[in-house]
Amino acid sequence: MITLGIDIGSTTSKCVLLKDGQEIIASGLRVGGLGTEGPEEALADLWKLTDLDPSAVTRTIVTGYGRNKYEGADGEVSELTCHALGGRFIFPDLRTLIDIGGQDAKIISLNESGRMSNFVMNDKCAAGTGRFLDVMANILRMDINDLEACAAQSEKPASISSTCTVFAESEVISQLANGVSRPDLVAGICESVASRVSALARRAGVVPRVCMSGGVARNGAVRSALSKSLEVDIDFDPMAQYFGAIGAALYGYRQALKQNS
Numbered sequence: 001m002i003t004l005g006i007d008i009g010s011t012t013s014k015c016v017l018l019k020d021g022q023e024i025i026a027s028g029l030r031v032g033g034l035g036t037e038g039p040e041e042a043l044a045d046l047w048k049l050t051d052l053d054p055s056a057v058t059r060t061i062v063t064g065y066g067r068n069k070y071e072g073a074d075g076e077v078s079e080l081t082c083h084a085l086g087g088r089f090i091f092p093d094l095r096t097l098i099d100i101g102g103q104d105a106k107i108i109s110l111n112e113s114g115r116m117s118n119f120v121m122n123d124k125c126a127a128g129t130g131r132f133l134d135v136m137a138n139i140l141r142m143d144i145n146d147l148e149a150c151a152a153q154s155e156k157p158a159s160i161s162s163t164c165t166v167f168a169e170s171e172v173i174s175q176l177a178n179g180v181s182r183p184d185l186v187a188g189i190c191e192s193v194a195s196r197v198s199a200l201a202r203r204a205g206v207v208p209r210v211c212m213s214g215g216v217a218r219n220g221a222v223r224s225a226l227s228k229s230l231e232v233d234i235d236f237d238p239m240a241q242y243f244g245a246i247g248a249a250l251y252g253y254r255q256a257l258k259q260n261s
């Protein structure tokens, strides 16, 4: 049985085809979330990557920020449920999921059997989210995917003291003008995101095994700063940005099994 999970985020659309609730057979990701062509383009990539078409799919579940507006799925499920399911799919003994997306950051605590026991979220402030990195990358005229390599060259990470993204933006511009090196600035920016999110994680409580999900998880400088601050190992999987979509596909599989039994 093939199920499809679609995660329409605030900035990025992700989708995953899952076979028999076990094997990811294709994935698609396009920048552009709710209200853009992103979801359709990400889906088109799936059909290009496989010799399948939409008729092969038994059930489609949509999740994410834009899930309520999407027509064409068999059901919609909350991001928290999907991230927890997707996280456990990749790391079966996962207890704490740190998700940093384009517009929010969430800490999801799971009990031993994988049920969500607590969650804490920041969706009020751009600092500590992908938005902060997007704004800073834009000022530095850098690609978001190059921040990690740049931070790795830092000798003395710059201190970004402003807690507000708008003020931090001015601070970065003035530090740049004062000759602070790009690697030191980028490392400081990554540490600033990690410091915001680690405060959130402490509120939720951090129980190993811990992993990161969401687009920002792709940045190793944020991951290692977070790991250092929380004094815990943080696992990463290359599919980290797809956890919501994986969870949605898995949810669809379980739902279809129940209906057929």
Ligand code: ADP
Pocket: 008, 009, 010, 011, 012, 013, 033, 064, 100, 101, 102, 103, 104, 129, 130, 131, 133, 134, 144, 145, 146, 147, 213, 214, 215, 216, 217, 218, 219, 241
């Ligand atoms: P959403 O579901 O809210 O759209 P995602 O979990 O898909 O969020 O993550 C999107 C965010 O991740 C964006 O802010 C994007 O800039 C950021 N991002 C993507 N790739 C990277 C990367 N390599 N390093 C840091 N941030 C990244």
